[in-house]
Amino acid sequence: MNVPNMLTMSRFLMIPLFLVLYFYDHPVAALLIVLLAGLTDLLDGYVARRSGQITTTGIMLDPLADKLMMLSVVAALLIGGEIPWAAAATMAVREVGMIASSAFFHFRGMKTVPANAFGKVTTAVYYLAITLLFLDGPGGVGVLWCAVALSFVTTGVYLMKFRHLNRAS
Numbered sequence: 001m002n003v004p005n006m007l008t009m010s011r012f013l014m015i016p017l018f019l020v021l022y023f024y025d026h027p028v029a030a031l032l033i034v035l036l037a038g039l040t041d042l043l044d045g046y047v048a049r050r051s052g053q054i055t056t057t058g059i060m061l062d063p064l065a066d067k068l069m070m071l072s073v074v075a076a077l078l079i080g081g082e083i084p085w086a087a088a089a090t091m092a093v094r095e096v097g098m099i100a101s102s103a104f105f106h107f108r109g110m111k112t113v114p115a116n117a118f119g120k121v122t123t124a125v126y127y128l129a130i131t132l133l134f135l136d137g138p139g140g141v142g143v144l145w146c147a148v149a150l151s152f153v154t155t156g157v158y159l160m161k162f163r164h165l166n167r168a169s
Contacts, residue, residue, distance in 0.1 A: 002048075003053070004051075005055060011066070012068070014033050031130070035127070041062070044062060059112060060103075066123075067098060071095050071096075105162070110166045116161070118150075122153075125146055129143040
C-alpha cells in the first residue's frame with residue numbers, strides 16, 4: 001500500500017475517534033480530528049499526483065473517506081442539536097447519492113471526474129461552517145447553508161463534466 005492510500009485509510013480510522021471525542025464532550029479535540037482529516041485529504045492527492053502513485057483504490061476510497069467523515073460530522077452535529085434537520089437531511093441525501101452514483105458508474109467502467117476548483121471551494125466553505133459550529137462562532141448555520149447550496153452547484157458542474165468525459169470516450 002502506498003503513502004497516499006495510507007493517508008486515505010487513516011481518515012477511515014479518524015471517523016470513530018472523532019465520534020468518541022465529540023460525544024464525550026471534547027468538541028475542540030473532535031474539530032482537530034476533522035481538520036486533520038481535511039489535511040490528509042489535501043496531502044494524499046498531492047502526494048499521489050506528485051509521485052505518480054495514483055491508483056484505482058485511491059480513486060475510489062478517497063472520496064468515500066471524505067463523504068463518510070462528512071456524514072459523521074453531520075450526524076454528530078444533528079444529534080448534538082447544532083444544525084437543523086433540513087440541513088442534515090439535504091447534506092446526507094447529496095453525500096449518499098454521490099457515494100452510490102460513484103460506485104455505480106465506476107463498476108460500469110466509466111471515468112470519474114477529478115476534483116476541481118468548485119469542489120475545493122465547497123469543501124473550504126464546509127470546513128469554515130464546521131469550525132464555526134464547533135467553536136460556537138456566529139453564523140455557523142448560515143455558512144453551512146451556503147456550503148449546501150454550493151455543493152449542489154458543484155454537483156451540477158461534476159455531472160456536466162462527467163457526461164462530457166464519458167461521451168468522448
